[in-house]
Amino acid sequence: MRKTFAFLSMIFISVLFSINVYGGDTVRIGLERAYKDVSQITVTDSEIRVGIGDNNKYRLNLGSYVIKPVGNTYYNTGEYKSAYEQAAALLLKYTGTSCIPALTDKGWTVYVRADSAKLNMPTVKTGPRCVGFSVNGTYKFIVDGSSPCRIMAEDSVIDLGGNTYRGDIEIYREGSVMTAVNVLDRDKYLYGVVTSEMPSSWPAEALKAQAVAAATYVEKNKERHSFYNLCDTVHCQAYYGTQKESESGRQAVDATSGMEIYYNDEIIDAVFFSSDGGATFNSEDVWSSDTPYLKAVKDTYEKEPRLWTRTFTYQELTNICSANGYGIGNVISVSADYTPEGLVSALTFKGSKGNKTIYKDEIRSAFHPSSEGSLLSRNFKVIGGSQTEGDKVYVIGTDGQKTTEYTSISAQNGDGKQGRIGNKFVIMDNDSAETIVAAVTTVGTPGTVTLQGKGNGHCVGMSQYGAKAMAEEGYGYMDILKFYYKDVEIK
Numbered sequence: 001m002r003k004t005f006a007f008l009s010m011i012f013i014s015v016l017f018s019i020n021v022y023g024g025d026t027v028r029i030g031l032e033r034a035y036k037d038v039s040q041i042t043v044t045d046s047e048i049r050v051g052i053g054d055n056n057k058y059r060l061n062l063g064s065y066v067i068k069p070v071g072n073t074y075y076n077t078g079e080y081k082s083a084y085e086q087a088a089a090l091l092l093k094y095t096g097t098s099c100i101p102a103l104t105d106k107g108w109t110v111y112v113r114a115d116s117a118k119l120n121m122p123t124v125k126t127g128p129r130c131v132g133f134s135v136n137g138t139y140k141f142i143v144d145g146s147s148p149c150r151i152m153a154e155d156s157v158i159d160l161g162g163n164t165y166r167g168d169i170e171i172y173r174e175g176s177v178m179t180a181v182n183v184l185d186r187d188k189y190l191y192g193v194v195t196s197e198m199p200s201s202w203p204a205e206a207l208k209a210q211a212v213a214a215a216t217y218v219e220k221n222k223e224r225h226s227f228y229n230l231c232d233t234v235h236c237q238a239y240y241g242t243q244k245e246s247e248s249g250r251q252a253v254d255a256t257s258g259m260e261i262y263y264n265d266e267i268i269d270a271v272f273f274s275s276d277g278g279a280t281f282n283s284e285d286v287w288s289s290d291t292p293y294l295k296a297v298k299d300t301y302e303k304e305p306r307l308w309t310r311t312f313t314y315q316e317l318t319n320i321c322s323a324n325g326y327g328i329g330n331v332i333s334v335s336a337d338y339t340p341e342g343l344v345s346a347l348t349f350k351g352s353k354g355n356k357t358i359y360k361d362e363i364r365s366a367f368h369p370s371s372e373g374s375l376l377s378r379n380f381k382v383i384g385g386s387q388t389e390g391d392k393v394y395v396i397g398t399d400g401q402k403t404t405e406y407t408s409i410s411a412q413n414g415d416g417k418q419g420r421i422g423n424k425f426v427i428m429d430n431d432s433a434e435t436i437v438a439a440v441t442t443v444g445t446p447g448t449v450t451l452q453g454k455g456n457g458h459c460v461g462m463s464q465y466g467a468k469a470m471a472e473e474g475y476g477y478m479d480i481l482k483f484y485y486k487d488v489e490i491k
């Protein structure tokens with residue numbers, strides 16, 4: 001459906017508005033990572049165009065500028081020109097006064113500093129969007145329009161002092177600071193997203209699945225920010241302009257251009273994450289809403305989940321609970337409940353003054369006050385979860401679960417010598433028949449709690465490592481998306 005529209009609108013635009021570079025699929029990306037609320041922005045290119053809003057017709061050949069907010073009162077000469085050079089030529093007319101070319105809603109003009117001379121001209125106060133472009137500390141021109149200043153490189157890639165972007169850059173000024181907004185065609189944006197979110201060396205079908213999920217995410221989340229659609233951090237989707245683009249990423253975007261994921265003809269919330277370690281969650285197990293296409297799946301494809309271990313002293317756990325305001329005093333024990341797929345559904349801290357059970361994503365975020373921050377996933381086992389258990393010895397099965405608990409343990413090898421043999425204990429039963437328990441590990445130390453986990457991320461929707469594994473097994477991007485998003489259509 002969307003494809004047809006995109007195709008028709010493409011013809012429409014090319015026939016009637018061939019000057020307009022952008023059709024309906026333009027996105028506005030707030031460059032928060034490097035240019036949010038900054039006092040100056042550098043733009044470097046051999047040729048740039050500047051405009052006000054999407055009026056982008058004024059070309060300049062000046063190289064490198066520093067852009068800063070400008071607030072001044074000037075005399076308005078009232079002479080308007082269609083090109084910067086014509087306005088610059090006017091400067092000669094006002095020799096002896098301090099004046100500067102200014103791009104306004106009516107075109108190029110020259111403003112004269114009101115404190116430099118008494119002239120018989122009306123004064124003008126620059127507007128809240130006004131910014132100045134300087135070279136070596138000297139302003140060369142200002143842009144004072146009713147909409148934000150827009151800049152565009154002639155070669156279609158703008159260098160903002162080390163970071164390069166396709167499309168246009170809008171300078172959104174608020175008082176003494178500015179935020180750069182990248183305005184560009186959706187597919188060009190996705191070029192930068194796909195291989196920011198997924199390594200470019202991964203299989204083509206996994207990259208295509210990522211491209212469709214990212215495109216769907218854009219459409220669903222266009223209202224996420226106030227004066228731009230999405231930001232360039234993981235709050236929305238990681239985007240590094242052209243720096244992380246790759247040929248494989250561009251091919252994945254081109255091959256899936258215009259495609260999005262729908263459930264009952266409504267665009268879905270195509271959330272994704274790094275690694276599930278074996279299973280995903282229902283959306284309602286992580287967030288508040290029950291979403292029909294975001295349902296738990298047992299993931300048998302993911303073969304190389306991220307493994308992680310976090311060890312806490314009871315004092316650290318007490319500090320974490322205190323920082324979260326749980327009010328349970330000193331932590332005495334920690335225990336977990338699990339979903340049928342084996343993920344942690346609830347985590348309970350028992351304390352000297354009461355207990356606290358946490359659910360959903362708070363299970364990860366509760367650990368935010370600790371030195372390593374939130375937990376990577378909710379796919380973990382709790383080892384040594386009680387302060388009184390320090391002397392106990394457990395047999396841990398290959399699945400990481402405690403299978404047997406001993407208050408004392410006698411272990412000996414085949415020669416009758418007692419002690420540890422490599423990573424294994426030989427445990428003798430009463431009639432001396434030998435039982436070797438594989439991988440009897442002593443994880444954690446007395447007085448600490450160890451969380452031994454798999455996976456990385458919220459575990460709702462598509463696992464990126466799972467997509468990689470499916471692609472390696474020969475599945476196409478449609479299969480991948482339909483495995484992680486239930487009962488959806490891709491069109």
Ligand SMILES: [Zn+2]
Binds near residue numbers: 235237
């Ligand atoms: Zn955002």
